[in-house]
Amino acid sequence: MFHRAALVVAAALLVATTALAAPASAPAPAAVPAAVPAASERAPFARVFLALRGCTSCSHCRTTIRQMVRSTTPGGEMKFSDDRVEVRYATPRQVPLRQVIHSLADNRLHDLSVVDVLFEARGTFATAKNGSATFTLTETGQTFPLSIGASLARPADGASVRLVALVNGWRENAALSLVAREVKPGA
Amino acid sequence: MTRPTRRSPAVGFITNLAAAFTAAALLHVAAPSFAGAAEESENRLQFHGYGEFHYNNPQTGTMDQSATSEADVHRFVLGWTYDFTPEIRLDAELDYEHAARELELEYAHIDYDLSPTLSLRFGSLLMPVGPLNEFHEPPLYYSVERPYVQRSIIPTSWNENGLGVVGRAGTALGYRAYLVTGLNAVDFDGADGIREGRSGSSEAKAEDLAGVARLEYATTAGLSLGASGYYGGADQSEPGLGDVKVGIVALDARFRRGGVDLRGVFARDFLDGADSVAVVTGENVGEAMQGFYAEAAYDLLRRDAKPEARRSFFLFARYERFDTNAEMPTGLTANPAFDRKVITGGVAYLPIEKISLKADFEHWEDGTDATLNRVNLGAAFLF
Numbered sequence: 001m002f003h004r005a006a007l008v009v010a011a012a013l014l015v016a017t018t019a020l021a022a023p024a025s026a027p028a029p030a031a032v033p034a035a036v037p038a039a040s041e042r043a044p045f046a047r048v049f050l051a052l053r054g055c056t057s058c059s060h061c062r063t064t065i066r067q068m069v070r071s072t073t074p075g076g077e078m079k080f081s082d083d084r085v086e087v088r089y090a091t092p093r094q095v096p097l098r099q100v101i102h103s104l105a106d107n108r109l110h111d112l113s114v115v116d117v118l119f120e121a122r123g124t125f126a127t128a129k130n131g132s133a134t135f136t137l138t139e140t141g142q143t144f145p146l147s148i149g150a151s152l153a154r155p156a157d158g159a160s161v162r163l164v165a166l167v168n169g170w171r172e173n174a175a176l177s178l179v180a181r182e183v184k185p186g187a
Numbered sequence: 188m189t190r191p192t193r194r195s196p197a198v199g200f201i202t203n204l205a206a207a208f209t210a211a212a213l214l215h216v217a218a219p220s221f222a223g224a225a226e227e228s229e230n231r232l233q234f235h236g237y238g239e240f241h242y243n244n245p246q247t248g249t250m251d252q253s254a255t256s257e258a259d260v261h262r263f264v265l266g267w268t269y270d271f272t273p274e275i276r277l278d279a280e281l282d283y284e285h286a287a288r289e290l291e292l293e294y295a296h297i298d299y300d301l302s303p304t305l306s307l308r309f310g311s312l313l314m315p316v317g318p319l320n321e322f323h324e325p326p327l328y329y330s331v332e333r334p335y336v337q338r339s340i341i342p343t344s345w346n347e348n349g350l351g352v353v354g355r356a357g358t359a360l361g362y363r364a365y366l367v368t369g370l371n372a373v374d375f376d377g378a379d380g381i382r383e384g385r386s387g388s389s390e391a392k393a394e395d396l397a398g399v400a401r402l403e404y405a406t407t408a409g410l411s412l413g414a415s416g417y418y419g420g421a422d423q424s425e426p427g428l429g430d431v432k433v434g435i436v437a438l439d440a441r442f443r444r445g446g447v448d449l450r451g452v453f454a455r456d457f458l459d460g461a462d463s464v465a466v467v468t469g470e471n472v473g474e475a476m477q478g479f480y481a482e483a484a485y486d487l488l489r490r491d492a493k494p495e496a497r498r499s500f501f502l503f504a505r506y507e508r509f510d511t512n513a514e515m516p517t518g519l520t521a522n523p524a525f526d527r528k529v530i531t532g533g534v535a536y537l538p539i540e541k542i543s544l545k546a547d548f549e550h551w552e553d554g555t556d557a558t559l560n561r562v563n564l565g566a567a568f569l570f
Contacts, residue, residue: 055324055327066300067355070304071304077273081230082570
């Protein structure tokens, strides 16, 4: 009996020591930007990428994730891999970005969280008189506020581009805005 | 504590199937593809899996304190999903149990989406009974061994051949309903009740069928509720059994918030025809089997409160009580050894959410006043 109790104590100490010795925060998983495929000539009109963390391994969770996302994506095609969901829209149409994000961000599964969201689409830039920028999707008129870092070459207003941007605002349930990560002219 | 090794032709088929899929995967990766088509075909085949390593002192399945200890690569499961089209896919898992000494098909089914929130499912199906059978990946529970109620009262893991639907109604409600092959009562026993009557989808007798369904309701506040029901024939036209029926009712609740994880499960099995089952099997089979457990856990590292955090350190405790001779047919007396209580306490450290290092202590008591203390160590993963 004693040696069993000693084993438990030793094991608990070992686990606790390992836990305490580990860095305060393990490295975050590869977020969406690293996982986004390069835009190709056949790239669709728009794509939404949701980077996931947690249980995507069991059959039931995968089925539920598919059903939750597909219920919010009429006209879109969904692809699901182990750590991300991609929803693609082949032709110009309104993209229900908020609904797509919240279909998983508000999930009730036992262990699943959305880490980041990327949005990729064809459209044009515009600059308001106050200097703020917007991105308008081709043919649809759907517009999002946009931030462009100094490291990115800013295209001329009205020029057709393909934008890859981080989506902000969904965690706070606020208005969605985009932060440009990549801009390809003439897409 | 596991099903006996079954090396049937079906196992050979499964092995060949696995080999074929592995070859297909390699060809899929290696085959040249037309430019532009590559993006369309990517990610059609994906792999997933889980596994766990156990140390038990003494080994499981005994009330003998002097029994030997055991270390085991208990489960190593490889699964894959293949998308034939965006609406039709295959999902399957093979379990190389006890360091590949036992090969089992965990499940293998085709899903056909009838609508965005409703899918037709057919093949070898995990029974949607209780909260664990479909979520049996070891990092998803805190103890080294699965809760014993979900072994002896709700067989886990449990798959049968059949078909049915999987769906959602709104964001909060999920449901499954299947028609499946029934259990086989000739394999029921006193200690583990209906457990050994599972077919494992291998050459399953289909003389008797069963219906099984589950409803789940979850709130964003952290509460989730589940109800499962199963009813069907189990004599499979075996001589001497007569008409045997099995019913199962299982209820479960879970609340997670602020690092706290509370869970409760209740299950009751009804066996109509237990007297003839007892005669044919020679086992002290009950006509009712019942069990419950309550579990509390707390994450000292509060991963839930830190969006970027990935580590958890859970302290947990669980109380289980289950009796596979809860009610006996006329003429049979309940075996008090089958009325069992288990108190389990321990820790689970998850350096990331898909890896779990576990240590716990079990204290067993049964109706004969026999006791046993067991130490378990484990490591588990899923991907």
